[in-house]
Amino acid sequence: MRVGKHLLLILSMALLVVGCGSTEQAHAQSQAQHNNSLTKLQIKLFGPGETAPLKRVVINDQELIQKLYAQAQALPKPQKDRICTMQLGLSYALSFWNGDKLVEMMVANSSGCGDLMLSSGDWRQPDRQFWQVLRQAYDSAAGVKQPDSLAVVRYTDKTQPPLYARVTSASQVQKFLTALHQLPRQADQCAPVGMPFDDLYFFEGEKMLRVQIFKGACKAVRIMSEEGWRTMDQTVEQLLEQTLATTSFAKAIPDRLEMRIAFTKHGQDNGLTFMDLGHNNEELQRVRKIYDVTYALPLLPLRNGNHESCPASGSLKYYMLIFSQGGAWLTTAIAYENCEPVQLNTVGATGIPLRQATQEFWSLVRPIGVQ
Template sequence: MMRAPVHLATLALIAILCALLFTACDPKPLVNLHSSADLTKLQIKFFEYGNTSPETLYVIKQETAQQLYKAALASPQPAPGRACPTVAGPGYQLVFWAGAQRAETIIADRGGCSDLFLRGGDLRQANQDFWSLLDQAITSVPHVTHPDRLEIVRYQGNVQVPLYAKITSAGKVQRLFTYLSTFLSTSPSTTGLCGDQTSPYDDLFFYEGEVLLRAQVFRGDCSLVRMLGKTTFPALRLTGQFQQQLDQELPSMTFAPARPDILEIEHAPVSIQPGSGPDFRISRDQSTIQKLYHTAYNLLPWPSNKDSSCNLQGAEGSYDVLTFFQEGAWLVSATAFSSCPTVSFNRAGIMGGYASQATQEFRDLVHQVEKS
């Protein structure tokens, strides 16, 4: 059966849906888990539907992690021949820890049939008990009150390499955090994601130990502040007073072109078959990461007057999703399909993505990372 052409803006959606079909492979072997009592911590990555850049990270304590893991195991296996609604939803990657080692990774898809994917291809259909516990876990995450460090990623548009700054001065970090906290209590709400790909914005990562509070400050036509890590928290309109406070602090910080030091790469077939799924790997090879990162940013933009659709007929080929990190900050993700001449880019907080023209050099570097 031939498939209709798929527009580039939807390719990231395909990558997310494919990634949610089977359990991700950890870069290190998982420890043997004898019972839920062995679990000590849970990390939750949250992905907005249609965006391959992780929105935020929640760190959940031991008791909640154990309860959520038992709820996943208690979820029923899907009935044969079930019909899944075509309802899009966000995705979650649940990483359970036993001490200093990963014990289990569960992929949860809130769209369609609400599937859960455990180790070894164990497929479950999440019930209401599981989703209620997950919602409670996210709602009850520890809050940042006295951050000890701040990382900032500054985006200046699609083609410019983002800038990065890190602040460890407790006084300066706390002052910016106080500005933000005061602003949150007074500003009126507005719309959600920013639809302007060229809008400049700062992505602020406030850390207190492992606990994260993330804020995105959009300027230009968007002019809003998005809070990530706060459930059901609306986007807020950027006020002149808050922007003035930020402008007094941020120019004193030293920004430099971002240099990612971690690359997560996902490789998977376009057509998922039983027993197969995406392979996740982590690269810390600085030379390769830098070369691939700068090659990606030097790709030519996809012509605006040229059709960006991609025909995935025959369900052949594969795709790669590359996510670049600098320390705790997420920079950008790039999705490339082997059968498409384009690469689509996503940043958290931006609606949709933008396209560039893939080159053989870029594809060769991706393959090099896969094999290393």
């Protein structure tokens, strides 16, 4: 399917502002709260074009939070006819809180023109000072040191949904994370892609650290918040199995769906619709139905040796669905109006076949955006 990485990066970036509620709700709260009442800032770090966070940190320094928030609100809108580069970089999803109330959500993207997107859908152009304060805030936050639980998402086949397990023994989880940090770094990096592999999510309260473990010919570990890879050894591999022996894997059952529907023209969005489902039993049932139907979609057949192409530019309406369970990302489905292919994204896997949208799929997905 011919949709460029740069466009998908823009779509992913805009989706991140959904977080814990709708765009309109977050914007209304932002207007209602005075900025000197901010008490907490959550920062989620995302890789280029990814919808699963690499790491989540929490900052309670109110003076620093205030400074960053004020600078963001004062930034100018992007200039028209500007020229942006095509490099891919990290994104920072910012959630500003006053106690237990969400005040504002933003996404700062280091790719391209380095835009900042507010929850209202307004775009700003960050300056050097903003980036300095943001990185100061991120670097000042402590990462996961003493995890209290571990979620494991196991991918075994490109066409099948993943498996899920949860480890709640803090002592076992701590021992395993310590062992991972002690693994040697790879001198000559192989290509750790494909199945099978595990996505591990270490939680310490609100903080989160993601780790990937590949088990194929190239046994490698990637602690997602750091550069490079580490080499898995037999001792740590056995420790992983011992840690997982206290639980059991079952088919992943999502408990949350973040969804974005938008009409995009030349990379700019119009008519954004954000949905965050999974807050009551009725929503949970719908989320799981959409998930099951998406994975049951038939594989897209080749026609004249190729798949149908979606427009790489111009105007299109797209749907992005992010499924998660217990805070752990499962998969993202991307579908385009009047375009057969449905793309399931699984970070770390290559060559995942495209699916073919069915009438049942669209009947479940389309009504969400018009409620």
